[in-house]
Amino acid sequence: MKQIYLRYYIILFFIGTLLSSCKEEAYPIPEVPVNIAINLDLPSYIQLNNPGGYAYVNGGSRGIIVYRNFDEFVALDRHSTYNSQDECAIVDVNPENQFELLDTCSGSVFSILNGTVISGPAKFALKRYNASWNGAYTVNIYN
Secondary structure, eight states, X not given: OHHHHHHHHHHHHHHHHHHHHTOOOOOOSOOOOOEEEEETTSGGGGGGGSTTOEEEESOTTTOEEEEEETTXXXXXXXXXXXXXXXXXXXXXXXXXXXXXXXXXXXXOEEETTTOOEEESSOOSOOOEEEEEEXXXXXXXXXX
């Protein structure tokens, strides 16, 4: 009788261990309020007047990079999703490929078009903010 209970507890232990190891990881970047208006007439943002241009903007968790993809603007938080607690977990435009964002701390590479992971060790995409353009000189970034 004791062997049956022992087997029962061993099976429950393994099932519990299996279920606890399947927990989904929480997204590592904190939620921060963002509501920024960018004036494309300002010299800091002149590169955004042409498709393929990008600019760094203060805001978000560790800064925001805004990229112009024709008539769409993409706004991504620069806070890398790999070892996000590290101070160096920040992405910059890859000097060798402007369509990539590089986390030099971990070596992770992300797409500037949507923030998805191109190569790890990062598992999560960069945080993306809403970006709307009024068709003239203002881009609004918000969440």
